[in-house]
Amino acid sequence: MKLPPVPPPSSASKSMKSNRSIDTKPELALRRQLFQRGLRYRVGYRISLPQRTVRPDIVFTRRKVAVFVDGCFWHGCPLHCRMPSDPSGYWHEKIDRNKKRDAAVNDALRAAGWTIFRVWEHESAEDSAEIIRAAVAPCPGA
Template sequence: MPDNLTKKQRSKCMSNIRSKWTDQEKKIHSYLKANKIKHKMHPKLSGSPDLLLKETNIVVFLHGCFWHRCPKCYMEPKSNKEYWLPKIERNVKRDRKNVQLLKKQGFVVRKIWEHEVKKDLKKVVNKIIRFLP
């Protein structure tokens, strides 16, 4: 299926996509803060995890289902595959490398997918709480 947007419209749309403080990150941060769960968003660590549970060695990545090829709901792009497929493959390889690097540094690494946050935020926060020792 061809893209319904012009190149200019698509460029504007893509430029609005953020790597930090996504809607999911804002929601999780607010919920953790409201429940007095000590955490740090975007800690300055190798691999750039989205969340560090303070006073622990647990880091969390909040992965977008498209960008990180969610095993449950990823849908391959229908247009511009020659760009998107290698791009997403590079993201997945980088994710694996980042997880290995953080594990070597002694961190416990957890992933939460975008669809989980959209479906049930409270369940996701409870999942994060269960990560705590």
């Protein structure tokens, strides 16, 4: 297995390493909003698929709904992703790999019958929670 390249030494690299991967502020805000709407979910739940194992940020197991809260930098938000100046090209390659991985994860989950929501960190937690609630809430009369 080929290891990814090492990032070039820079203040950006040091800053990037200190970013949290779980329990981020946008994720906690969305979880709070979902909980206030009476929705109960799993955090850190591992979904084993034939091709890979996936660990979404929020999972509704009964409805087979997976929610990812994507950071604008790490996942290449078209509105907010600003690449650090890097002559080696490391960060461009890293973000491209993340985007490809996200697409592969989406495809694998959909093939297994899951519904996927990807929420950008800059999106309103309230609005996102309402959209997710509509998809997760039981159908009336069911």
